[in-house]
Amino acid sequence: MTFDNERHAQWLIGQMQKGSISRREFLGRAGALGIAATLGTSMIESALAATPKKGGHMRLAMGHGATTDTQDPAIIENGLQWVVAYAVANTLTELAPNGDLLPALATEWSASPDAKVWTFKLRKGVEFHNGKTMTADDVIASMNHHRGEDTKSVGKPILAPVTDIRADGPDTVVFELSGGNADFPFSFNEATFGIYPAKDGKIDWQAGGSGGYIIKNNDPGVRVDFERNPNYWKDGAAHADSVELLSIIDSTARNNALLTGAVDAIDQVDLKTVALMSRNPAIVVEEGVGPLHYVMPMQIDVAPFDNLHLRKALKHAIDREEMVKKILNGHGRVGNDNPIGPSYRYFAADLEQTTYDPDKAKFHMQKSGLGDITLDLSASDAAFSGALDAAQLFSASAKNTGININVVREPNDGYWSNVWLKKPWCTSYWGGYATEDTMFTTGYAPGAAWNETRWKDEKFNSLLVSARAELDAEKRKTMYHDMQRMLRDDGGVIVPMFANGVSARNKKIAHGDISWGRAFDGRRIMERWWMV
Numbered sequence: 001m002t003f004d005n006e007r008h009a010q011w012l013i014g015q016m017q018k019g020s021i022s023r024r025e026f027l028g029r030a031g032a033l034g035i036a037a038t039l040g041t042s043m044i045e046s047a048l049a050a051t052p053k054k055g056g057h058m059r060l061a062m063g064h065g066a067t068t069d070t071q072d073p074a075i076i077e078n079g080l081q082w083v084v085a086y087a088v089a090n091t092l093t094e095l096a097p098n099g100d101l102l103p104a105l106a107t108e109w110s111a112s113p114d115a116k117v118w119t120f121k122l123r124k125g126v127e128f129h130n131g132k133t134m135t136a137d138d139v140i141a142s143m144n145h146h147r148g149e150d151t152k153s154v155g156k157p158i159l160a161p162v163t164d165i166r167a168d169g170p171d172t173v174v175f176e177l178s179g180g181n182a183d184f185p186f187s188f189n190e191a192t193f194g195i196y197p198a199k200d201g202k203i204d205w206q207a208g209g210s211g212g213y214i215i216k217n218n219d220p221g222v223r224v225d226f227e228r229n230p231n232y233w234k235d236g237a238a239h240a241d242s243v244e245l246l247s248i249i250d251s252t253a254r255n256n257a258l259l260t261g262a263v264d265a266i267d268q269v270d271l272k273t274v275a276l277m278s279r280n281p282a283i284v285v286e287e288g289v290g291p292l293h294y295v296m297p298m299q300i301d302v303a304p305f306d307n308l309h310l311r312k313a314l315k316h317a318i319d320r321e322e323m324v325k326k327i328l329n330g331h332g333r334v335g336n337d338n339p340i341g342p343s344y345r346y347f348a349a350d351l352e353q354t355t356y357d358p359d360k361a362k363f364h365m366q367k368s369g370l371g372d373i374t375l376d377l378s379a380s381d382a383a384f385s386g387a388l389d390a391a392q393l394f395s396a397s398a399k400n401t402g403i404n405i406n407v408v409r410e411p412n413d414g415y416w417s418n419v420w421l422k423k424p425w426c427t428s429y430w431g432g433y434a435t436e437d438t439m440f441t442t443g444y445a446p447g448a449a450w451n452e453t454r455w456k457d458e459k460f461n462s463l464l465v466s467a468r469a470e471l472d473a474e475k476r477k478t479m480y481h482d483m484q485r486m487l488r489d490d491g492g493v494i495v496p497m498f499a500n501g502v503s504a505r506n507k508k509i510a511h512g513d514i515s516w517g518r519a520f521d522g523r524r525i526m527e528r529w530w531m532v
Contacts, residue, residue, distance in 0.1 A: 056531030058240040058509065061257050062520070063268040063385055065247025067221035068417040072205055073194050074146055074153030077416045079267070079431065080247055082191045082523040084224055087243070088129070089194030089209025090234075092120060092139070093185050095434055095522060097513040101186055105134065105195055105210070115180035115469065122171040126233045128197040129208035136167035141198035145205075155192040157441045157448040161468075180469030182476075183435045190438070191523065212238025212527050221247055221413060226526070239530035249412045251385045258283065258504055265505035265529070267519040268385050271329040277504060285504045288516030291343045291432020291439070293335055293498045294384045296377065296394070297452035300492035302424040304370055311492060313364035314375075317398040319356040320496045326393060327386040328499055335495030338487040339430055339439050342498070343517075346436050346480035354488060361401035374404040375425065382415035383427040390496065391427060421452060428452060431518040436480045437468050444487065453492030460486050508532055 064080035076085055092106040106120040126134040143165055146155035164176040177184070187193065195210065196203040208214055210233065213226035226243040246263060248254040251270040255277070257263045269277065269285060278285045298305035298314075305311065320334035333342070337354055340347050379391035388409060395405040410419045410426075419426055433439045442448055445464060446456045460483055467479035487493060501516045511529040515522030521529065 052236060052239050052512075052530045053532065054239050054241075054530075056240050058243045058526070058529065058531055059246070059263040059265075060243065060520070060525065061246040061248045061254050061263040061266045063249055063251060063254055063266075063381075065221050065249070066382070066416055067413055069220040071215075071218075073142075073192050073196070073203075074151060074155065076154065076192055077420075079519060079523065080224075080245065082431075082518070083245060083520060083526060084215075085191035085194050086211065086524050087213040087226060087526040088211040088215060089191075089196060089205075090126075090211055091190070091193055092188035092195065094524075095186075095189045095515060095517060097515040097522070099434070099515075099517070101189070101434075105139075106185075106188070109185050111184070115182050115184065115471065116177045118175045118177070118181075118184050119168070120173045120175075120185075122173065123233070124171055126210050127231050128210050129214050129229065130197055130204070132197045134195065134197075134210060135170045136173045138198045138203075139173045139195055140165050140167060141201060141203045142193070142195045145196075145203050146192065152449055153192065154442060154449045155190070157445045158187050158190075158192075158438065161465075179465060180471070181437070182469070182471055183437050186434045187438055189434060213243060216242075223247065234527075237527045240526075243526050245526075249382055251381070255504075258506065261506065264509040264531075265503065265520075265525070267501075267503050269502045269504045270385060271327075271331050271502060274329065274331065274502060282506055283504055284507065285502065286514065287331065287500050287502045288514060289343060290501050290516035290518065291339075291341055291430070291498075292501055292519070293339060293341060293430055293432065293495050294387070294390070295335075295339075295428050295430060295452070296391075296494040296496070297426065297428055298492040298494070299424040299452075299454050301454045301456075304368075304373060304375070305424055305492060307368045307370060308490060309364040309368035310370060311490075313361045313368060313401070313403060314398070315354050315494060316357045316361040316364065317401045317403050318394050318494060318496055319397040321356070322397065323390055323393055323496045327390045328497055331502055332497050332499040335497050336484075336488055337491065337493060337495050338484040339432070339443060339493070339495065340436055340480070340484050341432070343432070344436055344439075346477045348481040348484040351481065351484055351488065356397060358401040361398070361403065365401070365403060372404070374406050376406050376408050376423075378408045378410050378419050378423040378426040380410040380412050380415045380419065380427065382410075382412040383420075384429040384499070387427040394496075421450075431523075434517065436483075437464070440464055440483060441468075444491075455487070455491055455493075457486065457490070 062080045064078040090105045094102045094104040096102050107123050109120045111118050146153035147159050161177045163178050166174050168174050196205045212229050212232045214229050216227050217225040224245045228241050254266045255270050258266045377391050379388045381387050391407040398405050444455045463479045463483050467476050470476045501519050510532050
């Protein structure tokens with residue numbers, strides 16, 4: 001290939017990938033200019049695969065979902081619900097794969113100097129699935145769905161500091177906060193805060209939002225079928241004509257669905273099969289580091305978990321290294337009994353690691369005064385792949401310290417509605433959030449719907465409020481480090497491991513840069529991936 005031909009070829013590839021010319025036009029020009037042959041088949045195939053293509057039917061399978069699933073944005077409890085929520089509704093802001101905050105339904109935002117007043121300018125001409133054009137009233141109703149004493153929304157603690165939401169014209173929304181929040185716009189990337197059309201002052205979430213897909217069939221806990229929204233406002237997104245989203249909790253069945261060609265992509269690859277699957281020429285296994293972590297939360301206001309020495313004993317009775325090796329097959333790292341991992345800005349890397357120490361476990365167990373008791377640990381692979389095995393490993397390592405743990409095998413279906421937040425000790429997981437504030441506020445603030453451990457500490461909450469308003473990065477870092485230390489030492493959460501995200505796809509499906517903030521491209525797979 002001559003230098004001029006090579007430059008022209010690269011220019012053509014760039015134009016196609018930017019969407020300036022179509023795939024057909026790319027092939028036509030390459031052929032007409034006589035450079036198709038010199039480009040080479042592999043380069044052409046690579047260029048075509050990396051360029052979004054409209055059309056086709058996308059089939060996805062997830063290790064999430066339950067018969068109790070709902071589309072109510074206030075009650076999103078598992079990853080499949082997140083994928084559905086992002087498919088049918090848009091958020092004010094959106095996280096790019098590299099973690100940058102991008103405009104979505106809000107085109108721009110600004111804050112007062114103390115970060116107490118935030119103004120969002122809305123995108124004009126956005127149409128909901130029901131034909132209504134979005135205005136500030138829809139945004140206000142969508143936010144108010146998560147506010148007030150009666151709501152049980154997971155988003156309630158995020159919006160608790162909001163004292164007023166008002167429209168400043170049809171395309172501007174103003175939020176007033178009781179205290180500053182330097183990361184406030186990041187909150188609106190969450191699927192919980194999808195925007196839906198207002199109806200009589202409340203949102204009509206059953207009608208769908210303004211997202212790239214419309215639900216055509218919904219069988220909770222089994223499958224959801226979608227068709228592309230023909231009036232979608234966002235260019236270069238939601239590429240497939242239709243999507244089939246399946247709930248397959250069993251990891252072996254999910255792997256087999258991909259291997260047999262029943263689906264095009266799966267999340268939560270069975271880590272024991274990663275090496276074998278990677279050798280399959282028809283399959284692409286992908287892995288990345290994010291905030292995903294697996295937990296065993298204890299409700300600390302329920303005996304015997306209200307005993308601090310018992311909690312300390314259990315934290316020294318678990319062999320984290322063994323779990324990373326046997327449950328994650330090395331695809332992750334040990335946790336330190338708080339939810340902030342290396343992917344966060346203010347991760348406390350210098351925080352001393354709590355280790356498996358039978359002597360310390362015995363010491364704290366003796367100090368607890370509880371004597372010879374048996375603790376029930378409810379577990380199910382609905383929590384995370386390998387959760388039952390992890391619970392059994394914990395039981396075995398604890399037995400060596402004199403602590404008896406009875407693993408209660410819970411059904412997969414209904415786990416999130418019947419066990420999680422109901423039983424005093426269970427297995428769970430967190431996909432994590434974009435900021436420390438959102439993670440702590442959602443999972444550890446007093447009264448938060450998802451406060452699994454019922455953690456309520458006056459000093460911790462004071463730091464949470466202060467750090468949220470602090471604009472000095474070094475001061476914020478100190479506060480967040482203190483909060484991580486408090487949870488490690490006194491909290492009711494055991495975080496044995498942070499897991500890498502591992503997904504797999506066949507070569508019929510493709511994507512650009514991936515976000516590992518959550519599985520399946522930050523849960524936005526339906527909008528970002530395409531069929532080759």
